[in-house]
Every structure is written in C-alpha cells, then in structure tokens.
Amino acid sequence: MKLATWNVNSLKVRLPQVVDWLAANPVDVLCLQETKLRDEQFPRDAIAEAGYEAAFAGQPTYNGVAILARRDTVGPPADVVVGNPLFEDPQQRLISATVGGLRVVCAYFPNGQAVGSEKFEYKLRWIDALIEWLKPGIRGTAPSAGGESAGTATPLLALLGDFNIAPEDRDVHDPEKWAGQIHCSDEERARFFQLAGLGLVDTFRLFEQPPRQFSWWDYRMLGFRRNAGLRIDHILVDAPLAPRVRACAIDREPRKLEQPSDHAPVVATLDG
C-alpha cells in the first residue's frame, strides 16, 4: 500500500500534473492540500477518469484539501469528516476518511506568516486542537464514533500533509538563517514532537536518507536549482504500523516541470 501527500498550490492549475503523476505513480491514497477550489469546481470527472474517488473540502481562493483513493485497490473514502470537531474553523484545512483499513487524516497546517503574529497564534491553536483530537480514543473520528462506541476497533492512523514545520535543522537548507523563524521556531517544533508523543512516527526518518532532502523550495531566488528548501510535508503513521513501512521518499520530479507547485509529493510504502 502506498500513501502520498502533495501540496499542489491550486488543483486547477496542477490537475494535468496530478493526473500524469498518478498514472506514473498509482498510489492507493493521495492527500492534496491547497486545492484552492470551491467544492462545485472540484474536478471529480478527471479524478474518476484517473481511477480515483475523492473526498474533498474546499473554499474559494485559499486552502482546500482532498483525499484521493484508488478505486480498484482501496475503494472510495469512507466515514469522511471535514475539519476538526474540537476547533471551529472557516478555513478548509482538514479532512479525514477511512481508506484501506487506515484512518487517513489529510492536513494543511496554517503557515503562521511570522513568529509572534496573529496568524502564528492561530497556527499554534490550530495544532493544539489537532493534537487534542488525535489523542487515543478520539483519533480523528467524528465525536460520536470515538470513545463512546466502546468495543469498536479504532483503525490505525496515518497523518499526511503540509505541516508547515521543519522538525529539525537537518530539514532546513540554511539552519542559521532560519533559526527561530517561521516553520523552525521552538513552539512549532515542540508541537511536531508532541504529535510524535501521541505515538505517531515520521516515516521519512525510519530510513537512512541522503542529506539535504526537502519537500518545498521557494519560487524565488532559484530555490529549487540551489536546493534551498525545507522539509515541511510529512507522513506520520501510528507506531504499530511502523514495522510495515518499507520506504518513504520525496519525489522531486514534478518540481522540475513547467509551472510546478512549490511543493513536491512525499510517498510512503507499506507492506500489505
């Protein structure tokens, strides 16, 4: 089973690239962020033509998330929950569904703009609420399907998305320049490791990786050519799944195309 996440920075613009990528990389689950589409604009037909069923939550201009599930392997996303029931939020940043026996949470963490700003405070509150919601017993389900339904096995969790957090200095092209800055602050990093504390494992770090592996590069300043990037897109899985993870890699190829997203897809491969 293959799980992937990709911040496409407009699904309208990137749809041909997504369709091509899925043809070359027929993953079972693809989580998308920054679709930037109203729900009525979502390209259901093109996604279906590519062999996938989608659950999505969008809005005009900003944000927007989707979970694509391969029809002939895992079937359509089930028990879809939009947003975090513990955090009222007009911004469409979170969608979750049960796919292939996993509870898949697709997240677009707030950017935060600058440490100390109002948007930064919103980012911290948003993450705190996510952590609360992903605690054992709740685990990304709707409230009614959580702790109250004793005896029902809660599916294991996979949290994929654009976290807008570079967890460690090795995830940053220039740690000195970024020290204490947005995506790298102690407050943000502490929250990333709080998620780990819930029993979620960063699949990328289960493996020896080449140095300077990033998932985002600034459009400006020849960021990609200089590999001046950050690793801020992540795939976390419940610890009991860790022995099943065979690989996790960032696919830089789409970043080389004409009119690319500034993010690259990340793919995790699981046994079974």
Next chain:
DNA sequence: ATGGCCACCTTGGGTGGA
C-alpha cells in the same frame, strides 16, 4: 539591497504563501 515568484480574484494591485 531583506526582494526577487506564483496563484487568486480580477484587469490593477492587494493578499497569502513559506
């Protein structure tokens, strides 16, 4: 030199991204 690019909504330039 602290910005350079890209997408959106909209046709000029502000907002947001990271």
